[in-house]
Amino acid sequence: MTPLTLRPHLSRCLTRSFHTTRSTRSKLDVDALLSNPTxxxxxxxxxxxxxxxxxxxxxxxxxxxxxxxxxxxxxxxxxxxxxxxxxxxxxxxxxxxxxxxDTTGITPLQSLRDETSTAIKDQEIGLDQLKDALSREEVKGKYYKRIRRRQEAAEEGESAQSWDVLGQATKKVGRYFVVDGGKEA
Missing domain, CATH: 1.10.720 (Transcription Termination Factor Rho, Rna-binding Domain; Chain A, Domain 1)
Structure with missing residues (x-):
């Protein structure tokens, strides 16, 4: 924001916070407050x-x-x-x-995130969010009953299936490529 657009925004914020915290006093003169820096x-x-x-x-x-x-x-x-x-x-x-x-009357900031009740509710993790993860788990073992995640087969993309590993290798031995060591004999 440019300073010209910041001033009305700041004025609204100061006026709003002033009315919510000190509604019994008269309206704060934001222009006078901002004109004399402290x-x-x-x-x-x-x-x-x-x-x-x-x-x-x-x-x-x-x-x-x-x-x-x-x-x-x-x-x-x-x-x-x-x-x-x-x-x-x-x-x-x-x-x-x-x-x-002087910070008297100011509630301390808990964190740098939205602290409204709706934001806190959105951040909570419930059973609905965990259903997908829980469906991929199974109990293994006869005595200890350990919970393990089911391993799903990894799908290879078309580029992985058609990739020629030995295509750029300069030295080959059968179906392997050779890497020369740093030491010379």
Whole structure:
């Protein structure tokens, strides 16, 4: 979606979610909400000049411990280690800002799929879906009564029946083809 088509869609979603969660309040002014951003990308990334006090720092010893736990190789030299430490600091700064978002009154997401009651009902597996698989099973054995799947004869296609295996072979011995080994005698 382009930004022009995204704005009405976002406006409908925000208005719909606002009415379902807070129906007693007045209508949300979505245009006013979207016109004044409350954050920017620059606030999510640490600045080069200042170091944030709320972002935890990773020591060289902790970095080597994390790499060992992750089964990753240690950095080759001091510059590679500094790059890793700076990258980890940036990631931790980002996570700290994300964790500071107020999520009171928001139900947590269970998964990235449709969580409506009809979608959950469609995802359930019942006896109707299993009838075909159960019809291909049979009980084998006199004492242990193991359940085994009936083996159906594999149907070969026309190309498999007419395929000449030895047609492209350069060396043949009877009805077999010969593969030369990598070693020479």
């Amino acid at each position: 954050w920017s990308l620059d606030t999510l990334l640490p600045s080069a000049s200042s170091s944030s006090s709320d972002t935890p720092t990773i020591t060289s010893k902790q970095l080597h411990h994390l790499l060992r736990l992750s089964a990753l190789p240690p950095p080759k030299d001091a510059t590679a280690e500094q790059k890793m430490l700076h990258s980890l600091h940036s990631h931790l700064h980002f996570v700290t800002h994300i964790r500071s978002v």
